[in-house]
Amino acid sequence: MSTIGYENWAVDLAEVGPVYPFQGSEVLMVVLGVIFWVGWHRIQYVRESAHLEEARGMGEKEKIDKMLERY
Template sequence: MSTIGYESWAVDLANVGAIYPFQGWEVAMTVIGVLFWIGWHRIQFVRENAHLENAKKRALDHERIQKSVERY
């Protein structure tokens, strides 16, 4: 099975164009890659903000701070 349209490599490669797989899909793969990249950054942004918000709530928990100070 060939993804570039050649069944045999017994040709003059000087007359052959691109020999990489999935030729013609460059734009579609670039668009998919950029969308994946943006989606991944969005997911990371949401998760990190939730983590930081939780850490902020824990840091500003006055009852917890008071309990830790009273122990000593």
């Protein structure tokens, strides 16, 4: 089974061109990578915001707000 379209490797690879798997799908992989990256950051933002809001409810509100403002 070949993912790059060559069944016989007895050729001059300098003349063949790209010899990596899934050639031609680079744009799709970049788009999927960017979507995953943005989605990951969105999920982290939502989770960390919920955690910080929960922390604001504990203890002395003014003291916690002052500590969180430094970061």
